[in-house]
Amino acid sequence: MSLIKTMLLFSALFLGMSSLVADELGDRLEKIMAVPVDQDYAEYLAEGCSSCHQSEQGTGTPVIEGMAKQRIIISLLLYQNGSRINAAMKSIASSLGDEEIASLAEYFSQMAESE
Amino acid sequence: MNITRRKFAQLMGAASVAAAVPYSIRAQSKPSVVVVGGGAGGATAARLIAKDSDGALDVTLVQDTPTYTSCFFSNLYLGGFRDFDSITHSYDDLANNYGINVVTGLATAVDRDARTVTMADGASVGYDRLVIAPGIDFKFDSVPGYSEADAEIAPHAWKGGSQTTLLKEKLDALEDGQNIIMVPPPNPYRCPPGPYERVSMMAHLLKSKGFTNSTITVLDVKPKFSKQGLFQAGWEKYYPGMVEWIAPEVHGGIINVDAKAGTVETDLDTFEGALLNIIPGQTAGDIAHAAGLTDDSGFCPIDATSMRSTVDENIFVVGDACIAGHMPKSGFSANSQGKVAAMNVRADLLKSKVFPAKFSNTCWSLIATEDGVKVGAQYEPIDGKITAIEESKFLSKGDESAQDRLATSMEADGWYNAMTSAMFK
């Protein structure tokens, strides 16, 4: 088992998920990490996030630029399966497939936070 | 110039955007894009078209006022949560950061054959592609007795700017015991929860001044309204006895508004207020009508996959002026549509890639200090219509914790900053 997947399993168990659900999540994470990313598609999708996510620290919405790719993927998966609760993010994350998640996670992880 | 984009391009090892532009296009004079209306839809589109084409297009933004005062968060200004400067934005960054030619003036006509936009001063601007984003204009005669001139006495404040400050002045001048009457607009109108957020914010202001004898009467023309349960529970909780919402089947219909006398006559009774807030019915901004882009509904039909006008393939219509299927008329929606239009304008002129259109909306409303609610959904084109994805719909719950409501109100602040950056920075 990869390190990421082990870490995910721990945090998932911490969130009260069954080890089965956590294992599924781990498999999806590994799958998404391997999906090739189209730059133009990533940029297009990312515009949809920039109406809420600011590039500077402020109130309300977290800065996701510069966040680790795995963390972005896991967060989106957790909103999707309801383990992390925010109605707006659940609605948005649920409309994303593996390719979209991979593209967005790659895009935002490559951004430096303060730029 | 956007450093982060460049950096991403380098990291991905991909060709830069400029290099992707066919040489023949770069060699000739640049194709030109004109955007009419520098609000939520138009400013977003102009900014993205200029930013993502890296100088390969001439982009002109026509806006009648030198600065933009957003309607979104103007209710928070009324309630005392924001000052006027914080909801007013300059176009300087669009000009300086992206080379957008910002023209301050009113566009009065479009010659679709010659592909020119005529300005009030007689000047004309040519285009290869035109984005129309003028927001709304009013159907003053939808309210019996009310007129454009009356708006100086009984403001609608449903467009940002001088109307917003006029309503604020009148609200601030009220004394305890003086009453407010609101007549909300008929459907369809911009910002479905907006009138009721405004009621909450006006009530908040009166309450915070210690008023105990003033009331707000809402003489609605609709039998129900957006987030109704959440608003009515909030009014009961925070402003008991202050707000009365009267459904049309109860008051029987608006017979006459006399702005000077400060009265609204209905079948049921004649209501008197020291402040009347009358919000008339709405239609696409005048220029959309002048350009012949509207249908019988008074709004502009578009192709849901691209935001292209179904009347003219060189024109895109975004924001409140278009017929956006299930999407409400909101700043968030306009911004989302502006992105789709921008992608298609660039594809038309620079052969850049087009991806399937995706749309999104969330409307937040503040009911009281630290008590925010939200409604939203994701949308996609289905059978020519922008359609809500059923499972993606969400609405704040009546039994949420105070902490959830606080988090929601903070999200709205974050959105305002992000959204106005996506328009103006």
Ligand SMILES: Cc1cc2nc3c(=O)[nH]c(=O)nc-3n(C[C@H](O)[C@H](O)[C@H](O)COP(=O)(O)OP(=O)(O)OC[C@H]3O[C@@H](n4cnc5c(N)ncnc54)[C@H](O)[C@@H]3O)c2cc1C
């Ligand atoms: C009180 C209130 C509260 C609201 N709250 C929210 C909210 O919380 N969230 C949300 O998402 N939405 C909210 N809205 C809705 C939001 O303001 C509109 O839906 C949004 O502004 C629509 O964007 P637009 O680009 O279509 O029009 P606008 O933003 O109105 O922009 C159009 C611009 O074009 C200019 N213009 C028009 N015609 C011409 C012309 N011929 N020549 C030159 N310039 C022209 C206008 O002056 C205007 O500045 C609210 C609205 C109101 C009234």
